[in-house]
Amino acid sequence: MHPILGTIIQRLLLGLVTLFFVSLIIFSSVEFLPGDFTQAILGQAATEDTVAAFRAELGLDKPAYIRYFDWIGAVAQGDLGYSFSGRSASGVDRSRAVVDLVAPRLGNTLFLAGMAAIVSVPLALVLGITAALYRNSFYDRSVNAVTLTTISFPEFFLAYLLILFFASLWPVFPSLANVNAETELIDRIYKCILPALTLTLVIVAHMMRMTRAAIINLLASPYIEMSQLKGLSKAKVIMRHALPNAWAPIATVIAFNLAYLVVGVVVVEVVFVYPGIGQLMVDAVTTRDIPVVQACALIFATTYILLNLTADIIGIVTNPRLLHPR
């Protein structure tokens, strides 16, 4: 077997093990709830029967490890359980399936994140590579200073700055991104411009700095100096000698920052009242709706782990030096 295949399979297995432990942590969060939480959800007037029925629905009469396998089995089949809200003391159950709550919002979040990614990835790469090439020039210094400041800003500060300038003082874009299933694509893009721009500013700063560092690292290596001393043109040095080896670090940078996007989306969705999964999670945390929180946490964590895993694997596949470990 090719050694690289072994490494990749090893990484994939490691990712699976991580996913298993993460799901275990997310599942066990319900274990730490106080014993009378069923009473708290159903209300003071709940009869013993309703409480007992609710406990049986949650499976609290079974041991924890059986409940874990029941839960993870259901999740694998796309059943995330039922929300805690909409329950009443009389036993009438108006709760909604978590899948129905999550699914449309997940689509919205992916749309927003995708929009930010499409703009920011090429922009960051161009900025990063050019800043590395013209190192210590005025251009490099100013790009560096701007990105260092945007990194230090909290996301909501950037978001409100954009709202102040582009929605309030000079009203060209809407400050509320209230999309629904019927919104046309053009209208949807128009409404998402400010939230996507906020995410772009944050991501571009991180990605540009990491790309710049990776390229500078590469340009310092002896074989690049050799090709320069040979008298090759600057374009040729970059295109033929530097770039092939730069793909691995750049791919890692992109995947790492898309994973960062997963977290950044929560605050931005709340600022722009965008109906995405981040806002759903924040609402669920406020009302202590555990099944919804668990589902959202699982989705966020899985995306994060998968993106990091992709970065790892791309790094292995494109870097010949990793093929021959010492």
Add this chain to the structure above:
Amino acid sequence: MTDTPQAYSAAAEIGQIRERRTWIQIAKIELKKAPYSAWFGLIVIATYLFVAIFAPLLAPHGEAEIFPASFAPWGGDFVFGTDQIGRDIFSRLIYGARNTIGIALATTLLSFAIGGSLGLIAAISGGWLDQLLSRFVDVLMAIPGLIFALMLLTIFGSSILSLIMIIAVLDSTRVFRLTRSVSVSVVVMDYVEAAKLRGEKLGWIMRREILPNIMPPLIAEFGLRFSFVFLTIAALSFLGLGIQPPTADWGSMVRDNASMIQFAKYDLTAALTPMIPAGAIALLTVAVNFVVDWFLHITSGLNDEH
């Protein structure tokens, strides 16, 4: 015949006791050479600390004192106006410095206590304990921090104590990684070996042999972790899940007054009201980053190539 003694003697110079600079003298020398960005950072941090410590003396009104005028304009008795239930924004900003910075500082200290000591123990003892702790930290770090914090806050509720504990534990994973990775190279040094053979206890080796040698990266990390924790707490408060009212806090102040931005065309000062606490957060993180940059520059002797 008088023989004039030699004015210079090499032996005398070598034999001379060399005066050691105290760290205050070193700090003075370094400060003279410090760039403007570092000076700016230091001055900002000092101002924030001063405001945080003397908050009750500086604030014109009480932290949660309610006046009959809600959404009062700037100027007059209320420098930055009042908020939606008539609390003086300027006073709440001043008290907010105390609460926000204090809580972030306590969290960072706790996370260094946990992560630092576990990292040192893992590096010194090695073997299965090291493996166990490192793998456990790997799993914790596989979940994005903010999401994990949100989940834990659902379970334990948002009180200041649970906020500090949750973020400190989550953040200590990064401190653990750094402490472990910088101290594994120190642990194998001969002087640590000598101390072990001398029969010194684990605590003594940690404190006296290893810690002084890994201090610079840890101090720089402290600054970075502080600004990260500070931003996380601000984000959680902004989401309404962090520091709870009536405690004044910058993140929740932005949230409470955010709707005033839409009046920018009619009254710019009203629209700027929610931007002040947000800007205060941003300014402090920028300042800390500048100082950390400068500190790393001195201690590592690195040129700013990367």
